[in-house]
Amino acid sequence: MSMEKDTRTIVLIDLDNTILDFNTAEYHALGRAFETLGLPFDAEIAALYNRINIRHWEKLEDGILTREEVLVKRFEALFEELGVEGDADQTQALYETNLSRGHWFMPGAEALLETLSKSCRLFLCSNGTQRVQDGRIASAGIAPYFENIFISEHMGANKPEARYFDLCFREIPDFDGGRTILLGDSLTSDIRGGKNAGILTCWFNPNRKPNPGPIFPDYEIAALSEFDAVLYKAFG
Ligand SMILES: [Mg+2]
Structure with a gap:
């Protein structure tokens, strides 16, 4: 079976405690x-x-x-x-x-990036200090997986602000909100932000914490390996 790159599906991924073990x-x-x-x-x-x-x-x-x-x-x-x-x-x-020196991966993160970067368009969306995140991203060697990297300090806005997402979307060529999903571990910044921005959201909840509400994701996974199935459910 040939893996054809789906140039329509856009995946926004959080960095800390989603890709890297913060x-x-x-x-x-x-x-x-x-x-x-x-x-x-x-x-x-x-x-x-x-x-x-x-x-x-x-x-x-x-x-x-x-x-x-x-x-x-x-x-x-x-x-x-x-x-x-x-x-x-x-x-x-x-x-x-x-x-800013050194990095630890979350379990399954490298495999996820490897797979996703071949099957859809990947963007990194992180609330953080540019200098620190640049160092960690370089240390982990993950920049090549992403079409672009959006660090909140550089953007001048933070998740969950709608402005942060507006600025990201503006920098994504051929952006299609209906084909976009955000994957992140934080209900208050990632999921709240994604919902405010009108895109689908997937909560990465490795410790299976109960959701206290009132922010509810469209999807929830406990392991990064489950995200493939989410994409299939969301976009076919
Ligand atoms: Mg995070």
Whole structure:
């Protein structure tokens, strides 16, 4: 059977915790930064940081904080909660440098990109800092799989803002919203954003978390290997 490239189907894919394992990268980058600065670090502190970090990015999604504020304020909040004297700016800078080096794949991500890049048009849609994401994408060697890469800092808008998606769609030649699907692990940024933008959405939910609502994806998968079947259901 010959694999003919379907030039009509457009797949937008999120990067962090969809293609690359951000949690592992974050843990290592934080650990090295804290070690360099002589700050305490263990799994509990990492988990606390993770909760604080998510809260701060949600404030960005809700338009309460700017990207720059999120990056520094999350460390200010962490140090305050830990009761340690730490320089949030310096920690942020070190953490970003560490994060931009190295990568870990989510299970099945390379196989997914390999298959999809041969069967449809792929675009990477990531909320992130350009410098960090450029480093991680280069480290993982995944740029050739994508027709274009849309990093929110560069776009000047973030998922789930409709403006972010408008800007992406404008840069996709022959864009057809009716043949477009977004795959991502975040209900609040990916799925909410995709739905607002009027395209199909697929929630990658590897830990099978219950969906708290009110954001419901069109499709849900627990393994990236299930996405092929979703595409078939969505577009035939
Ligand atoms: Mg993600």
